Amino acid sequence: MKKSVLQLAIVCCILYNTSGQETDSLRAILLRSTGSERVDILTQLSKLLWHNAPNQAMVFSQEALEISKALKDSANISKTLRYIGAAHYYLGNYDSATVYDIRSLGIALKIGDSLLISRGYHSMGIGQNNLANYPSALEYFIKSKNINEKIGGLGLANSLNNIGLIFGKVGEHAISRDYLIEAYEISTKTNDKRLQAHIQNNLGNSYLETVELGVAREFFKGALKLSSEMNNIHFKSTALFGMGEILFLEGQFDSAHYFYQKSLIASQSVEDRKGISKIYYLQSKLLNAQNKTNEAIAVLDASHAIAHELVLRYQLSENLKLYSDIYQKNRDHQKSREYLMKYAMLKDSLFNESTIRNLFLIPIKVKEENDRITLAQQQSALQSKSYTNKLYVIILIAIAPLIVILIVLLRKNFLANQGLRKNNEELQRTQNLLVKSEKMASLGVLSAGVGHEINNPLNFIRNGALTLFKKIEKDNKGSVENLKPYFDIINEGVSRVSSIVKSLSHFGKVGVDMDEQCDIHEIIENCLAIMNSEFKYKSEVIKNFTRDSVTVDGNDGKLHQVFMHILSNAEHAIEKEGTITISTEVKEGMVVVSIKDTGVGIPEENMHKIHDPFFSTKGPEIGTGLGLFISHSIIEEHKGQIQVSSDSSSGTDVIINLPV
Numbered sequence: 001m002k003k004s005v006l007q008l009a010i011v012c013c014i015l016y017n018t019s020g021q022e023t024d025s026l027r028a029i030l031l032r033s034t035g036s037e038r039v040d041i042l043t044q045l046s047k048l049l050w051h052n053a054p055n056q057a058m059v060f061s062q063e064a065l066e067i068s069k070a071l072k073d074s075a076n077i078s079k080t081l082r083y084i085g086a087a088h089y090y091l092g093n094y095d096s097a098t099v100y101d102i103r104s105l106g107i108a109l110k111i112g113d114s115l116l117i118s119r120g121y122h123s124m125g126i127g128q129n130n131l132a133n134y135p136s137a138l139e140y141f142i143k144s145k146n147i148n149e150k151i152g153g154l155g156l157a158n159s160l161n162n163i164g165l166i167f168g169k170v171g172e173h174a175i176s177r178d179y180l181i182e183a184y185e186i187s188t189k190t191n192d193k194r195l196q197a198h199i200q201n202n203l204g205n206s207y208l209e210t211v212e213l214g215v216a217r218e219f220f221k222g223a224l225k226l227s228s229e230m231n232n233i234h235f236k237s238t239a240l241f242g243m244g245e246i247l248f249l250e251g252q253f254d255s256a257h258y259f260y261q262k263s264l265i266a267s268q269s270v271e272d273r274k275g276i277s278k279i280y281y282l283q284s285k286l287l288n289a290q291n292k293t294n295e296a297i298a299v300l301d302a303s304h305a306i307a308h309e310l311v312l313r314y315q316l317s318e319n320l321k322l323y324s325d326i327y328q329k330n331r332d333h334q335k336s337r338e339y340l341m342k343y344a345m346l347k348d349s350l351f352n353e354s355t356i357r358n359l360f361l362i363p364i365k366v367k368e369e370n371d372r373i374t375l376a377q378q379q380s381a382l383q384s385k386s387y388t389n390k391l392y393v394i395i396l397i398a399i400a401p402l403i404v405i406l407i408v409l410l411r412k413n414f415l416a417n418q419g420l421r422k423n424n425e426e427l428q429r430t431q432n433l434l435v436k437s438e439k440m441a442s443l444g445v446l447s448a449g450v451g452h453e454i455n456n457p458l459n460f461i462r463n464g465a466l467t468l469f470k471k472i473e474k475d476n477k478g479s480v481e482n483l484k485p486y487f488d489i490i491n492e493g494v495s496r497v498s499s500i501v502k503s504l505s506h507f508g509k510v511g512v513d514m515d516e517q518c519d520i521h522e523i524i525e526n527c528l529a530i531m532n533s534e535f536k537y538k539s540e541v542i543k544n545f546t547r548d549s550v551t552v553d554g555n556d557g558k559l560h561q562v563f564m565h566i567l568s569n570a571e572h573a574i575e576k577e578g579t580i581t582i583s584t585e586v587k588e589g590m591v592v593v594s595i596k597d598t599g600v601g602i603p604e605e606n607m608h609k610i611h612d613p614f615f616s617t618k619g620p621e622i623g624t625g626l627g628l629f630i631s632h633s634i635i636e637e638h639k640g641q642i643q644v645s646s647d648s649s650s651g652t653d654v655i656i657n658l659p660v
Helices: 002-012 018-030 035-049 054-071 074-090 094-111 114-130 134-151 155-169 173-189 193-209 213-230 233-249 253-269 273-289 293-310 313-329 333-351 353-397 400-475 484-508 520-530 556-573 604-609 627-637
Strands: 516-519 539-544 551-554 578-587 590-597 641-647 651-659
Touching: 018 035, 035 054, 035 074, 054 074, 074 094, 074 114, 094 114, 114 134, 114 155, 134 155, 155 173, 155 193, 173 193, 193 213, 193 233, 213 233, 233 253, 233 273, 253 273, 273 293, 273 313, 293 313, 313 333, 333 627, 400 484, 516 520, 516 556, 520 556, 520 578, 520 590, 551 556, 551 651, 556 578, 556 590, 556 627, 556 651, 627 641
Parallel strands: 539 578
Antiparallel strands: 516 551, 578 590, 590 651, 641 651
C-alpha cells in the first residue's frame, strides 16, 4: 500500500510550466499593444487565469470590457461580459455570474453572432447545472451543441461533455459515458489537453459512481498527469480527491486522507470554494467511517456552510444524507430522522421521476423550436414572393401595348397565388400542431421545478423598462407622454406573469420558520389551482369550507407540500371518474381538514405501511413513496395529527388536525 501511495505522490509532483510560460509571453506582448489587439491579449490572459487566479482574470476582463465599449465593438463586449461571468463563477459568485452571462447572451443574439450565441448558451447551461436545474441546463447545452455542429470548432466537445454530465447527475451513466467518450475523441483529435483532463476527470467520476474502481483510477491518473503538466490546479484538485475516493472505497483510509489533504490545499490556493465544500464532505465521510463522529460533524458543518452560501443544491443533499448517517451512528435517532426528512425533500425536488422523464423531452422540444423557426422563415418567403407577384401585375397593367401578354400572365399569376394560399394554409396547420407540441414539452419542464426561476428575468424586464423610461424622459426633457402607454403595457404583462408564479412559489419555499400565518383555505386553493389540469378531466372537487377563521401558525411552504401530496394521492386513486370532497371546520381549538376521494382504497394489509419512507402502491414509474412520509413528518412538526381511513368500496379519507 505504501509503495502505491509513493508512486501516486510522485505523479502529483510532476513539474509543470507550460501555462506559466504562455502567460508571461502574453504579458510581454500586452505592454506594447493597444485597441482591439489589446482586447484580444487581455481576454486570452483572462481565460488562462480562470482556474488558478480568478481575481486577476476579472481585472483583465474588466479592462477589456472598457476598451471594447470605447471602440463600440459589440462582439467583444459580449465576449468580455461572458469572461467576467466566468471569473465570478470560479470565485463562487454564481448570482453575479448569471447576470453577466445573460447580458452577454443578449448582445450575441442581437448581433446574430453564432459563435458567441453558442458560447452564451453554454455559459447559461453551466450556471443552471450548478443550481441543479438540470432540465434548463440540458436545454441550453443542446442549443449550444446544435450551433456548434453547424459552425465546427472546439465548442462541440464542450457541449457534449456537459450534456454527459447532466445525464450522469440523474444516474443515466450509460448515456452519460456515450457523450463523454465522443467529447474526448474530439478533444484528442484537436489536441486540447485542458479539455482532455476535464473529460478524464468526468469519466473517472462516472465509473466511481458504479464502483468500477480500476477503470476510474486510470482516468484520474490521466487527468492528474495532464493537469500537472498544464499547471491547472482546479482539474488537478478534482483528480486528487477522485483518487482519494477510490482509496476510501478500498478501505485504505490513511492513503485516502493523504490525497484529500493534497486536494484541499490545491483548492484553497485558488479559492475554489465549491471544491473546498466537496473535499470537506469527503473528509467528514472518512472521519465517520473511522468512528470519529464529533470531528466528522465539525468538518461537515464547514462544508454545509459553504454549500448553503453558494446554493450548491446537489452538495447540500449529499451533506444532509451524511448528517443523518453520522447521527444514526451516534444513536441520536431524532436528529437522524430530521436530517433524513430534509434529505428526502431536497432529493425529491432534484431527482424526482418527472425531472428525469423531462430530460428526455428536452431534445424533442429544441428540435420543435428549430422546426418552428424554419416554418416561420418559409412563410415569410412565401409572403415575400406573393407581394413580388402583385407588384409585377401592377407594372404589366401600366403597359398597354402588351395587353395580350398581360392577360396570360395574370392567369398564371392567379393560379400561382392559389397554390401559395393552399401551401400557406397547410403550413399554418403544421405550425399549430408544432406550437401545441411545444407547449406540452414546455409544461413538462415547468412542472419539474423551474417555475421559480421566472422571477429573475421578470425583475430584469421591469427594472430595465423603468431605467429605459427614465433615460428617455431625461434625454427628452420630460416629453415622453406618448411613450408611457407602451411602458404601462410592459409593466402590466410583468405583473400578470408574477401573479401566476406567485402560486407556484409557495411550493419552492425551503425556510425553517414556524411562525408564519398560514390560511388553510388559501393553501388548499393554491394547490387546486396548480392541479386544475389533473382534476378537470376526471375528478369533481366539492368544497365544504367553514366560515370560521382557519389560520394557523406554521411554515407556509411545508403546509403547501402536505396538501399537494394528499390531493395528488386522491387524484391518482380515481381511475376514471369520481369526486374529491374537501371539508374544513374548527373544533375544540383545532382546524380539522378532511380530504375524501371515491377512488381505489388502500388494502387493509398495507395500512400500517403508508407512513413508511419509500413505500408506494403506485409503482416506480409514478410515485417515490415519500409523499405521506414527508406529510406525516411536517404535520407532527406543526404539533398536529394526520389520520387515514380507507375502504376498497368507498375510497380514502385523510383527516388533518392542526392547532389554531
